[in-house]
Amino acid sequence: MPLFYEKKQLVIPGDLLAEGDYVSGDSTYKTDGKIYACRLGLVDYDGKRVHVVALKAFYIPVPGDLVIGNVVETTPGGWVIDIKAPHLARLRASDVVERSFKPETTDLPSIFDVGDLIIAKVVAYDRTRDPQLSVREPGLGKIMRGQLVEVTPTKIPRIIGRQGSMVGMIKRETGCQLTIGQNGLVLISGRSAEDERVAIMALRKIERESHTSGLTDKVTEMIRKERKAVESK
Amino acid sequence: MKANKKKPKKEGEKMTSKKSEKLIDKKGIRLDGRKVDELRPVKMEVGVLPNADGSAYLEQGRNKILVGVYGPKEAHPRHIAQQDRAVIQCRYHMAPFSVDERKSPAPSRRDIELSKVIREALEPAVFLEYYPRTSIQVYIEILQADGGTRCAGITTAALALADAGIPMRDLVVACAAGKAGGKIALDLMDTEDKVGEADVPVAFMPNLNAVTLLQMDGNLSVDEFNTAVDMAIGGCKKLYEIQKEALKSKYVSEGVKEE
Structure with missing residues (x-):
């Protein structure tokens, strides 16, 4: 079960990192019992887990993550938010507005408008649908300064x-x-x-x-x- | 250029025998002083465009190629999105000043075809299934062309994709071999490509030992073809070493040292 690189060595996509009884971690992939790097980064071993700390990557939402996003659109049912992930995120108005939300009477842009920056939490994401956000927790919501x-x-x-x-x-x-x-x-x-x-x-x-x-x-x-x-x- | 290839070939049918002698001299030295199994001088640089998610620049002989990559991001227009994987939108484009005679900047038949073959050469290397409904955009700009730009474009695009942090099974590296002046030669330049007998571009994933593009233009016997493919793969392996260095050196200069 050899390991082919030292800890913190720089590897590029396609480099063979380990062979045999290892678990493939972040920025790596496993085929035929061999673990390869799939991003440019530094190798790290953590027991049986082999992973690469990528020098550059993009964000993949995980439910529970705190994120900062930019409001790019208001729709009748809520907002579309750019969280720098492969998909645009959605924030539903019914989750934000207290009591009964009526699309025809509630003025959504007065809550969040295009260009506003918000702190939110990812509540759901599974790649088949756009990530869902929530601001119903203390500390979340529109960013006023900083x-x-x-x-x-x-x-x-x-x-x-x-x-x-x-x-x-x-x-x-x-x-x-x-x-x-x-x-x-x-x-x-x-x-x-x-x-x-x-x-x-x-x-x-x-x-x-x-x-x-x-x-x-x-x-x-x-x-x-x-x-x-x-x-x- | 491949686009102009058909015509000069027919006209030059008689000239071929005369010119062929000139392409490689008695000592086996080519027009630009190379041996038959020698690559042109190559220079690669990664991360040259701050505004793109990933980028790379390459010079191979007189070829100059710049590639910018964006994504993965929401696919536009919506209907091109695939439910089970990401799509690569690839644009191969030659600048009007990239060739002797001004080329119209509008995409030509050849540009569109090359965009497709380059896309298909890159697709097997990228984990497209990880990012469904998104698109990865690859813009390949040929600033100066001197034969073998599709291969050089693939090599550069692979670097730019890796620079963008897009997960890849392996880098893709491409190189052509062909027949010029009656001999099998590596990495044909423009004149050798136009006047010569055949050209075989090959794209290759070195660690997985897999070919992702294989084309042939012209006439070769089976033996000649096999020699040409082997030679092209040999060239790919040499280019891969340079590609590796280019990718690592960007980050080494940014302060990440190999320990």
């Missing part, structure tokens, strides 16, 4: 860190509120533009160096340095 940063969806777990250690640190150090959409969009809202700038820098650093170890400490150091530099001016 800055959006886009990262590759595969880097989101790194931004969150182990049990949220990375986001927790960024929130503490910069004093910004971070809302992480699983679809690769991160909303940052801080007390000042300066706080937000530092938080964005931190995210960019994580995206660039996501494969290195001890990243949390490096980012902490960078944020503190950046703060000091600004204070001394």
